[in-house]
Amino acid sequence: MTTRAIDQLGRALTDLRVSVTDRCNFRCTYCMPRERFGPDHAFLERHELLSFEEIATVVRVLTGFGLRKVRLPGGEPLVRRDLPRLVGLIAALDGIDDLALTTNGSLLPRHADALAEAGLDRVSVSLDSVDERVFAAMADTSVPLRAVLDGIEAALAAGLTPVKANAVIRRGVNDDGIVDLARYGRERGVVVRFIEFMDVGRTNGWRLDEVVPAEELLARLDEAFPLEPVDGGPEGQVAERYRYRDGGGEVGVITSVSQPFCGTCTRARLSAIGELFTCLFAVGGTDLRAALRDGGTDGDLAAIVRGVWEARTDRYSELRSGATRDLPRVEMSYIGG
Numbered sequence: 001m002t003t004r005a006i007d008q009l010g011r012a013l014t015d016l017r018v019s020v021t022d023r024c025n026f027r028c029t030y031c032m033p034r035e036r037f038g039p040d041h042a043f044l045e046r047h048e049l050l051s052f053e054e055i056a057t058v059v060r061v062l063t064g065f066g067l068r069k070v071r072l073p074g075g076e077p078l079v080r081r082d083l084p085r086l087v088g089l090i091a092a093l094d095g096i097d098d099l100a101l102t103t104n105g106s107l108l109p110r111h112a113d114a115l116a117e118a119g120l121d122r123v124s125v126s127l128d129s130v131d132e133r134v135f136a137a138m139a140d141t142s143v144p145l146r147a148v149l150d151g152i153e154a155a156l157a158a159g160l161t162p163v164k165a166n167a168v169i170r171r172g173v174n175d176d177g178i179v180d181l182a183r184y185g186r187e188r189g190v191v192v193r194f195i196e197f198m199d200v201g202r203t204n205g206w207r208l209d210e211v212v213p214a215e216e217l218l219a220r221l222d223e224a225f226p227l228e229p230v231d232g233g234p235e236g237q238v239a240e241r242y243r244y245r246d247g248g249g250e251v252g253v254i255t256s257v258s259q260p261f262c263g264t265c266t267r268a269r270l271s272a273i274g275e276l277f278t279c280l281f282a283v284g285g286t287d288l289r290a291a292l293r294d295g296g297t298d299g300d301l302a303a304i305v306r307g308v309w310e311a312r313t314d315r316y317s318e319l320r321s322g323a324t325r326d327l328p329r330v331e332m333s334y335i336g337g
């Protein structure tokens with residue numbers, strides 16, 4: 001029986017993001033800048049990580065609250081070995097009707113088929129530019145753009161659709177490539193989602209003047225490819241959706257800075273070591289691993305999660321101001337964006 005968990009602002013817990021690792025083979029400047037995540041950075045040790053069975057237990061218990069959507073980000077989730085096995089464990093659970101992966105795409109050619117066979121529904125791939133030089137600068141990697149584009153092709157071929165391409169837009173860095181990205185999406189049948197650059201964590205050197213507000217972004221796109229809004233969409237949907245008037249597909253914008261959407265935020269996040277976070281911009285999380293490893297029952301776990309969620313008042317993006325800027329926020333790569 002489902003008994004919804006409703007927070008202090010009337011939002012139900014229906015969406016969980018599970019970070020399966022804090023490691024990544026890229027060093028995207030807005031998420032994991034190399035100067036802070038260099039060779040000396042202490043990443044989590046394997047024994048600290050929740051096992052796939054422990055992750056599946058958390059998901060199963062949360063389906064009792066009406067959880068229906070699970071997303072698997074990292075770091076880069078595909079650097080964690082045997083990920084299709086986790087996908088299979090979650091796909092087998094009742095109540096989960098949307099199981100997605102967030103990846104930088106570079107390892108997808110090797111894994112797309114196995115992920116699809118295991119029960120993955122769809123993927124979102126980070127793609128900040130289709131210009132080789134700009135891509136390399138933003139991802140700070142020697143992995144060629146081709147590897148990511150091949151990853152998207154592998155996902156399309158494996159039926160992990162709709163494939164979404166997430167592009168974080170920084171003024172003066174990659175905003176000149178907005179139309180080229182849209183053109184790529186139209187040609188490949190990929191939904192490009194343009195994400196306003198966010199002050200996640202404490203390491204990406206965020207500045208408001210580097211944010212391209214969605215309104216400006218859409219105006220630029222509309223000039224090249226006329227757009228119209230798409231109404232509706234699932235509860236807690238993050239992106240605002242638009243379709244091309246000429247039938248060329250869809251595009252999305254994620255407007256955390258210019259038009260916050262905290263009012264409909266139904267997302268919880270689980271770190272790779274089992275801490276439950278109630279906001280992307282949270283300062284800290286609640287440990288679930290002890291309850292998982294010290295003989296706690298499903299009821300114990302459910303009571304902890306319900307207690308945390310029902311006390312939730314998070315709406316960071318609505319409150320974003322000078323005062324919040326100095327809070328010690330958790331890193332995006334640690335809780336999976």
Ligand code: SF4
Nearest residue numbers: 262265279280314317
């Ligand atoms: S800022 Fe926090 S509460 Fe607001 S939408 Fe993002 S995760 Fe949800």
